[in-house]
Each structure stands twice: as structure tokens, then as C-alpha cells.
Amino acid sequence: MPESKVALVTGGARGIGAAIVRALLAEGYDVATCGRTPPDAPTEVEGKQAVFDACDIRDPAAVAEWIGTVVARHGRIDLVVNNAGGSPQADAATASARFSERILQLNLLAPLHVSQAAYPHLKASGGSIVNIASLSGVRPSPDTAIYGAAKAGLLSLTQSLAQEWGPEVRVNAIVVGLIKTESAEMTYGGVAAQERIAASLPLGRMGRGEDIAHAVVFLASENAAYISGARLEVHGGGERPLFLEIVKQEKGG
Numbered sequence: 001m002p003e004s005k006v007a008l009v010t011g012g013a014r015g016i017g018a019a020i021v022r023a024l025l026a027e028g029y030d031v032a033t034c035g036r037t038p039p040d041a042p043t044e045v046e047g048k049q050a051v052f053d054a055c056d057i058r059d060p061a062a063v064a065e066w067i068g069t070v071v072a073r074h075g076r077i078d079l080v081v082n083n084a085g086g087s088p089q090a091d092a093a094t095a096s097a098r099f100s101e102r103i104l105q106l107n108l109l110a111p112l113h114v115s116q117a118a119y120p121h122l123k124a125s126g127g128s129i130v131n132i133a134s135l136s137g138v139r140p141s142p143d144t145a146i147y148g149a150a151k152a153g154l155l156s157l158t159q160s161l162a163q164e165w166g167p168e169v170r171v172n173a174i175v176v177g178l179i180k181t182e183s184a185e186m187t188y189g190g191v192a193a194q195e196r197i198a199a200s201l202p203l204g205r206m207g208r209g210e211d212i213a214h215a216v217v218f219l220a221s222e223n224a225a226y227i228s229g230a231r232l233e234v235h236g237g238g239e240r241p242l243f244l245e246i247v248k249q250e251k252g253g
Contacts, residue, residue: 004030005125006074007220008067010057010114011084012050013039015181016132019209020081020216021050027217032070035084057084057110058102060117067117077121079220082111082154083132087147100146107150112157119169128170128228130219131158132212135177135235155231162229170228172219177235180206202237 007024011017012033024031025045033043034055043050051073055066071077085107090099115129122129134151141148155173162171178188178197188194188206198205215234218224 003076004028005078006030006032006070006076007079007081008070008077008114008118009033009050009081009083010110011035012043012081013037013052016176016179016209016212017081017083018043019213020083023210023213023217024079024081024220025050029079030074032074034066057114058105060113063110063113064117067114067121071121076125077118078125078127080114080118080122080127080129081132081216082114082129084110085132085134085147085151087144089143090146091143092145095146103146104150107147108153108157111154115161115171119165123165123168126168128172128220129158129161130216131155131171131173133158133173133175133231135175135239138175138231139239158231159229166228170219170224172224172227172230172232174212174215174219175231175233175235176207176212177201177233177238178206179209179212181209200240201235202240205236207234207236 007029009017009021009031012021013035017033018039021031021033021043022045025048031050032053033050034053034057036054036056038052038054053066053069055062057063087103111131131154133154136144136148137151137155158171158173165171180194188197194206211234215232219227219232
């Protein structure tokens with residue numbers, strides 16, 4: 001029986017990360033995930049269960065220890081999904097240096113540290129990395145300016161590592177749009193606000209964690225064997241420019 005491939009997913013306990021973990025388990029991967037807080041219950045699909053390890057990925061030493069633990073347990077690494085990230089809103093004029101440093105650590109430096117620690121094992125397996133980026137990295141990100149800058153940096157890092165680490169390791173990124181998770185109300189407001197947002201998108205709905213998970217599965221597969229350094233936009237067609245609505249209102253539409 002062939003040896004199972006092994007995937008690492010940072011921040012896989014909830015939200016998009018949990019959807020990615022479920023999709024990879026369904027694909028037959030052995031999945032290791034990490035975070036500061038464990039999931040409410042182990043993630044299991046068709047008898048395969050993800051392994052959770054407590055790890056603050058902002059700490060390079062903790063990352064190195066976690067990667068060592070995963071390799072000791074599973075013997076290999078075939079896929080790294082740098083999913084952990086996020087930021088509360090903050091006024092750029094008054095955000096503290098400590099706050100900005102922590103946001104950069106989580107959203108840019110942590111993916112780098114995880115990728116560096118996993119690199120020898122990915123090189124040995126001919127594996128790949130998928131970085132979970134955001135629309136905030138390709139357009140203005142008011143009220144989360146440092147987060148947007150970090151995600152822009154992650155997209156640049158993706159392209160640079162793809163060139164440095166090819167042909168043994170492929171590195172790609174997913175530009176994530178507006179996704180409805182269990183914490184959607186904190187991000188987008190109540191049901192009425194979410195419905196208005198959904199109606200404004202070309203595909204008529206907000207994204208789901210499964211939409212991002214399917215993209216991860218594709219980028220990790222042999223079907224994407226010649227894709228590296230790419231940015232796959234999963235955003236339902238993108239946000240409609242505000243000026244178009246203003247023009248429409250001016251014309252009485």
C-alpha cells in the first residue's frame with residue numbers, strides 16, 4: 001500500500017483552515033495542523049483524523065520544533081498550507097508598534113518560517129506550498145493597513161520562493177475574497193449586511209471555506225504540476241467598484 005502523503009495546515013482548527021483540513025483528509029492526506037487553541041472536536045473524515053499540535057507560529061523556534069514533531073510522527077511532508085492569519089481593525093495613525101509587529105509576524109514572517117523549516121522535507125518529497133493570501137494584499141486595505149501590507153508581502157514571497165526553490169518545490173498563493181465563516185458577523189455585520197454584500201458580487205454569494213479548500217486541493221495536485229509562482233484568485237468575480245454604484249444612482253438607476 002502506498003505511503004500516505006502528509007499535509008501541514010496552519011490555523012486549521014476553525015474557519016477556512018478547518019475546511020482545508022477536511023478537504024485534504026478526504027483526498028487521503030495525513031493532516032497535521034496547529035494553532036494556539038485546539039478545535040472543539042478533532043477533525044475527522046471517513047475514518048482519517050487530523051492531528052492538532054499547539055504551536056505559536058510567530059515563534060521561529062516553536063515552528064522548528066513543530067515541524068520536527070510532524071516529521072518524527074509521519075516521516076515526511078508533501079504539502080504546506082500557510083493559512084493562519086488575520087487582523088482586527090486598527091487606525092493606522094495610532095496603531096502601536098507592538099500591534100504592527102505582531103500582525104506582520106503572523107501574516108508574513110510566520111509563513112516564511114514554516115516554509116523554511118519544511119523546505120528540506122518538501123524538497124525530498126517534491127512537494128508544494130500554498131499560501132493563503134487575501135484581496136487586502138492586492139487593493140487598498142483601510143483600517144487593516146498593516147494586514148494588507150503583510151498579505152502583499154506574502155504574494156511577493158510566493159513568487160520569490162517559487163523561483164528559488166523550483167523545480168523541486170512548487171509555491172503558489174490563493175487570493176481569498178469575501179468568505180462567510182462562523183465568525184462572518186464580526187467581519188461583515190449582520191444577516192442583512194451579508195446579503196447586500198453577497199448581492200454585490202458577480203456570482204451572487206459570498207465564498208465558503210470549501211471554495212478555498214477546493215483550490216488548495218487543485219494546486220497541490222498533479223493537475224497543477226506546471227503551476228508555480230501563481231496567484232489564484234478565488235473571489236467570486238471580485239468586488240464591484242463603488243464608483244459604478246454612485247454613477248448608477250446619479251442616473252436614477
